[in-house]
Amino acid sequence: xxxxxxxxxxxxxxxxxxxxxxxxxxxxxxxxxxxxxxxxxxxxxxxxxxxxxxxxxxxxxxxxxxxxxxxxxxxxxxxxxxxxxxxxxxxxxxxxxxxxxxxxxxxxxxxxxxxxxxxxxxxxxxxxxxxxxxxxxxxxxxxxxxxxxxxxxxxxxxxxxxxxxxxxxxxxxxxxxxxxxxxxxxxxxxxxxxxxxxxxxxxxxxxxxxxxxxxxxxxxxxxxxxxxxxxxxxxxxxxxxxxxxxxxxxxxxxxxxxxxxxxxxxxxxxxxxxxxxxxxxxxxxxxxxxxxxxxxxxxxxxxxxxxxxxxxxxxxxxxxxxxxxxxxxxxxxxxxxxxxxxxxxxxxxxxxxxxxxxxxxxxxxxxxxxxxxxxxxxxxxxxxxxxxxxxxxxxxxxxxxxxxxxxxxxxxxxxxxxxxxxxxxxxxxxxxxxxxxxxxxxxxxxxxxxxxxxxxxxxxxxxxxxxxxxxxxxxxxxxxxxxxxxxxxxxxxxxxxxxxxxxxxxxxxxxxxxxxxxxxxxxxxxxxxxxxxxxxxxxxxxxxxxxxxxxxxxxxxxxxxxxxxxxxxxxxxxxxxxxxxxxxxxxxxxxxxxxxxxxxxxxxxxxxxxxxxxxxxxxxxxxxxxxxxxxxxxxxxxxxxxxxxxxxxxxxxxxxxxxxxxxxxxxxxxxxxxxxxxxxxxxxxxxxxxxxxxxxxxxxxxxxxxxxxxxxxxxxxxxxxxxxxxxxxxxxxxxxxxx
Amino acid sequence: xxxxxxxxxxxxxxxxxxxxxxxxxxxxxxxxxxxxxxxxxxxxxxxxxxxxxxxxxxxxxxxxxxxxxxxxxxxxxxxxxxxxxxxxxxxxxxxxxxxxxxxxxxxxxxxxxxxxxxxxxxxxxxxxxxxxxxxxxxxxxxxxxxxxxxxxxxxxxxxxxxxxxxxxxx
Ligand code: SF4
Numbered sequence: 001x002x003x004x005x006x007x008x009x010x011x012x013x014x015x016x017x018x019x020x021x022x023x024x025x026x027x028x029x030x031x032x033x034x035x036x037x038x039x040x041x042x043x044x045x046x047x048x049x050x051x052x053x054x055x056x057x058x059x060x061x062x063x064x065x066x067x068x069x070x071x072x073x074x075x076x077x078x079x080x081x082x083x084x085x086x087x088x089x090x091x092x093x094x095x096x097x098x099x100x101x102x103x104x105x106x107x108x109x110x111x112x113x114x115x116x117x118x119x120x121x122x123x124x125x126x127x128x129x130x131x132x133x134x135x136x137x138x139x140x141x142x143x144x145x146x147x148x149x150x151x152x153x154x155x156x157x158x159x160x161x162x163x164x165x166x167x168x169x170x171x172x173x174x175x176x177x178x179x180x181x182x183x184x185x186x187x188x189x190x191x192x193x194x195x196x197x198x199x200x201x202x203x204x205x206x207x208x209x210x211x212x213x214x215x216x217x218x219x220x221x222x223x224x225x226x227x228x229x230x231x232x233x234x235x236x237x238x239x240x241x242x243x244x245x246x247x248x249x250x251x252x253x254x255x256x257x258x259x260x261x262x263x264x265x266x267x268x269x270x271x272x273x274x275x276x277x278x279x280x281x282x283x284x285x286x287x288x289x290x291x292x293x294x295x296x297x298x299x300x301x302x303x304x305x306x307x308x309x310x311x312x313x314x315x316x317x318x319x320x321x322x323x324x325x326x327x328x329x330x331x332x333x334x335x336x337x338x339x340x341x342x343x344x345x346x347x348x349x350x351x352x353x354x355x356x357x358x359x360x361x362x363x364x365x366x367x368x369x370x371x372x373x374x375x376x377x378x379x380x381x382x383x384x385x386x387x388x389x390x391x392x393x394x395x396x397x398x399x400x401x402x403x404x405x406x407x408x409x410x411x412x413x414x415x416x417x418x419x420x421x422x423x424x425x426x427x428x429x430x431x432x433x434x435x436x437x438x439x440x441x442x443x444x445x446x447x448x449x450x451x452x453x454x455x456x457x458x459x460x461x462x463x464x465x466x467x468x469x470x471x472x473x474x475x476x477x478x479x480x481x482x483x484x485x486x487x488x489x490x491x492x493x494x495x496x497x498x499x500x501x502x503x504x505x506x507x508x509x510x511x512x513x514x515x516x517x518x519x520x521x522x523x524x525x526x527x528x529x530x531x532x533x534x535x536x537x538x539x540x541x542x543x544x545x546x547x548x549x550x551x552x553x554x555x556x557x558x559x560x561x562x563x564x565x566x567x568x569x570x571x572x573x574x575x576x577x578x579x580x581x582x583x584x585x586x587x588x589x590x591x592x593x594x595x596x597x598x599x600x601x602x603x604x605x606x607x608x609x610x611x612x613x614x615x616x617x618x619x620x621x622x623x624x625x626x627x628x629x630x631x632x633x634x635x636x637x638x639x640x641x642x643x644x645x646x647x648x649x650x651x652x653x654x655x656x657x658x659x660x661x662x663x664x665x666x667x668x669x670x671x672x673x674x675x676x677x678x679x680x681x682x683x684x685x686x687x688x689x690x691x692x693x694x695x696x697x698x699x700x701x702x703x704x705x706x707x708x709x710x711x712x713x714x715x716x717x718x719x720x721x722x723x724x725x726x727x728x729x730x731x732x733x734x735x736x737x738x739x
Numbered sequence: 740x741x742x743x744x745x746x747x748x749x750x751x752x753x754x755x756x757x758x759x760x761x762x763x764x765x766x767x768x769x770x771x772x773x774x775x776x777x778x779x780x781x782x783x784x785x786x787x788x789x790x791x792x793x794x795x796x797x798x799x800x801x802x803x804x805x806x807x808x809x810x811x812x813x814x815x816x817x818x819x820x821x822x823x824x825x826x827x828x829x830x831x832x833x834x835x836x837x838x839x840x841x842x843x844x845x846x847x848x849x850x851x852x853x854x855x856x857x858x859x860x861x862x863x864x865x866x867x868x869x870x871x872x873x874x875x876x877x878x879x880x881x882x883x884x885x886x887x888x889x890x891x892x893x894x895x896x897x898x899x900x901x902x903x904x905x906x907x908x909x
Contacts, residue, residue: 029754029889038882039761039831045795047827056790056843 055080062089062541064459064471066452067102067109068583069157069182069379070094070225071461071469073541074103076453076476083107083453083476088227089541093467095227101581101596103227108590109451110480114663115434116448117481127446132483135445136493142428142444144497146400148174152426154390156406157182159379160458160470161516165491167376172498177399179390182382183412183584183655183674183690186224188340190381191685192349196357198553200381201462203367206232210328211243213276213321214254215269215352216338221253221580221599223336225463233257243324247272247313248338249691250575250610250652251645253599260320263647266573266691268311269339270348270561272318273355274299275307279322280358286326290357291556298559310563312647325355330364332356338575341691344562346684354556362554369464370549374520377470379462385686387413395422402426405487410438411659412584414677414688415633432490435589437662447490454479455486456510458517470543488513570694572615574631575652576673582656584674588666589659597709598654601641606707607670609638610652611697616642619697626702629653631695632678636671639706643713651697747857751869752894758882764828765814766879773864773875780867780874781848781860788853791843798827833880834871841909850898869894 052059058077065072065086073092077085086106090097109115119135120127143151151173157180158166170178190200206212206229219229236242246258249266264272277299280286288296304315325331335352342348356362372378387409393399402423413419423429423442431443440446449455457473485493488509496503506512517537518530524545525533537543578584581593588594597604609627611619621627625640629651638653646652657670680689724732772778781787786794802822809815821828836842851866852858858866864875872883884890895902 028892029885029887037835038759038833041832041835042829043795043832044829045827046797046799047822047825048799049797054790055786055794056792 053080058084061474061476062472062539063453063476064457064473064541065095065099065103065106066459066473067100067106067587069159069382069462070227071159071459071471072099072103072227073469073471074099074106075541078476081477083110086453091540092471092542093228093465093469093544094225094461094471096231098227098231100227100230101593102583102587105587105590105592106453108592109434109587110453112435112589112663114436114589114665115451115481116436116446116484118483119448120436120440120443120446122444127441127443132447132485135447139430139445139447140497143401143430143494146173149177150399151175151401151403152177152179152390152393152399153403153405154179154181154387154407154409155380155404156180157379157382157462158406159460159462160377160473161513162457162488162491163378163380164376164516165488165495165512169491169495169498172495177390177393178380179386180380180382181384181386181390181407181409183384183688184222184337184578185382185384185687186336187381187383187385187687188345188682188685189335189349189353192346192353195557196350196353196553196555197362197366197368198555199368199371201369201464202552203369203464203466204229204232204332204334205365205367206236206242206332209236209242209330209332209361209365210240211245211324211331212236213245213325213331213333213355214247214258215273215333215335215348216246216248216252217334217336218248218252218254218578218580219334219336220257222578222583223254223334225461225465226580228463228465243328245321245324247321248336249573249647249650250338250577251600251643252338252577253580255645256600260317260324261645262313262317262321263645263650265310265312265647265649266338266575267342267344267348268563269335270344270351270559271302271307271310271563272313273333273348273351274302274559274561275304275311275313275318276322276325277351277355277358278302278307279304279319280326283319284322284326286358288358290360290554291354295354295556295559298561302561312649325359329359330361331359332361332365333359337578338691340682341687342689343564343680343683343692345682345687345689347559347561350557351559351561354559357554357556362552366552368549368552369468370547372460372464372468372470373524373545373547377458377460379460381462383685384688384690385681387419388417388681388686388688391417391419391422394426397425399426401428401430403430403432404439404443405432408437408439408586408662410442411662411672412674414679414690415675416677416679432487435663438660441661448481448484449490450475450479450481450484450486453477454484455488456513457486457488458513468545468547470545472537472541472543474538474541564692567694570631570696571649572629572695572697573647573650573691574629574673574676574693574695575646575650576677576690576693577652577654579654579656582654585656585659585662585666585672588656588669589663591665594665594669600645601643602709603641604707604709605669607636607638607653607657607673608641608706608708610641610643610646610650612646612648612650613642613644615648615651616640619699621699622703624703624706626700626704627651628698628700629673629676629695630698631676631693633693634676636673636676637700638671639704641706641708651695746851746855746862746865746869748855749851749858749866749869750894750897752884752890752897754885754887754890754893756882756885758833760881761831761833761879763831763879765817767814768878769874769880770876770878779861780863787844788848790845791841793844795830798822833882834886836886839908841907850900 058079060075072095073089074086088095088097088099118129194200217223244258245260246255247262304318333355340349429443431440453476459471653673658672659666678693680692783796784793
């Protein structure tokens, strides 16, 4: 501050400006470098002003969030041509105006200083910047002659017209190789739903339920459509307050909101479900005729005592859960990753869904959505099996070309898959991305994409609430970088080369999309003319779509439960937990989300390992100590966070950190628990069993303070709000003032 | 260089600053426009009464007159070149407050002109002069008022402006 010094006395005077005389403000008259800036900044006026633009006044435009697959509608505030803020679109039935922290942080992806602004091409072993034309010419040269099935696409979930265009592209080259990959998915439950209800993604009516039993379905944080469910949950909790029970090995955000939170030994959730059914049938005389005899036999085996032995859940807790469900009908029973990312995941999920059948919830709190009426626009839902399938094909040398979009498999694939080695066998790899990451580091060509807020598109979320929605994605500002293209534009350009007759007439993806939208069935267009329909859809940011929903089936399959044997060398279970925020690691480069403390542990900017106080005591570790967590696949090190909300046999490490190469905010920070996941898959669906890994824990002797917001996790017996009844008040405090 | 404006119900802020001469792509003469021809400041800085920013006049606004007026003058020729190239001139900003200061032109114009009984809107330049000096007499504008916190706060005290920190710092 030399030259511009404010001394302490002046500063104190100026802090007291309220009643001070003018003389007291001398500190505020100090010329500072900021107030002296003259001629340092440029201002350009409009050449011709837009009628609706007033500089300094924001205009809100509608679009759709792309930060996860839920498809929430957004309104973006644009000022002087710049997007400044996004909020939820109140008209969208998916989020009714809400937006989660990942959605809010979308702007940090858009303006991220690590965004790629030019294509990269591998020359002499390293990636160098080239012009779009040069990169594109190379892509065309290397891919146009490749036989259809020797080319593959590996993408995250895609939907809407981009998905339709991608399948047209696949058709035009005669390839079936589109692998849709998501680590955080609900695939096992979807397979069970398909088999038992006849529909993979039905609607869950939280609003009609009086009790919810969740087996690790973190619907307030990371499960399926969190903003929508949070909204519904608020309704469930108000008025006739519903009861929420959560059963999981590690407390999630949903778990933290429960009335009853139950820690369970990982992989035994199906047994508990059967145990609850057992109590319902024997103690509460629930009518079991909805279930086939084989299912009743399976249930009969699991008495509360046996359930306790297998799951670690106390017998009276089993009875208590059953009682809640019996008393409060209709209820809703859900399952999520911690219940079904196991070798027996499918059986567990089936047993859990059986409870809905037994309790008569199917048709009440679980309804058919009817499915999105335009099939080609429906979401291609991701699975983790897709990654293994892709890797197997690459390993056989069956692929000459791979296009990778919306996924970072080199980071998320478990070490046992040796994914990088297998990917290396693909001769020519094209990555379409906004950022350089672990996967693009292996690519031959990296095409920089325009951000979601610079692109046209449509989105049909896999989960559709009561009011079915097609989300409209419109650019909220001009692209920041001239040499980026939207995903739709890249697909269209590829298609134009392969099927000129049908696509040549579209100058860009906007032209294609606009035309394609006007081809939607007349019923969806509510009798509007092309221009009117397009304008209103873009303006609203969504299209409401109605369908007729058939009744769901309620088949109950074989419920035989298999549980894994105890592994003595590796006494603990690893839970790689998902966080609303970093997700599978894709948002680790957004500083707000790194800075935002985890909802439960309140740790930020790093990884941590949750241990139960008993376990920590046994191991002789305390908060901040580094432990080594070792599986049959390798080891990671993280700082201990001692927490009661975790099963004593579990060590929970969040996903998302541990990047090697993902920009300045994410790289070299924390560890990735997915790396040490054992080579186990769900026997029925082939999904990677991310929660089936057994580990051992050793002390490293290192320790430092855990970066964590907030002091204690407990209220030390105090209530949130102290209350007394009127009677007690009168007796103790009311005195003579009370009539 | 203090302006002794006599805006009713207002005490002009006190303070001076000797600003640098900031070069501009075209030396716009404020005196010819605002003083000699009596054009109201808000005719060109049209957003001042509607927004936090006063706005630099769009090139189309200049051309509105200068396709017919003074077309042979060198500066107008220069302007016409910009117009024909479809490029607005890049002006150098003379008056600026730090990003942590929230200043709105609209509110100040409301207080001193539109909601100020006895004040005629044709005298807007006297109010603008509170913070910008007697720009009407300048050619290229330069900064003659300090626009620092003391300057603002003193004016707020005298004229009954808010003294909450968050009014300006948000
Ligand atoms: S839930 Fe997904 S789509 Fe919705 S706001 Fe969050 S990140 Fe965006």
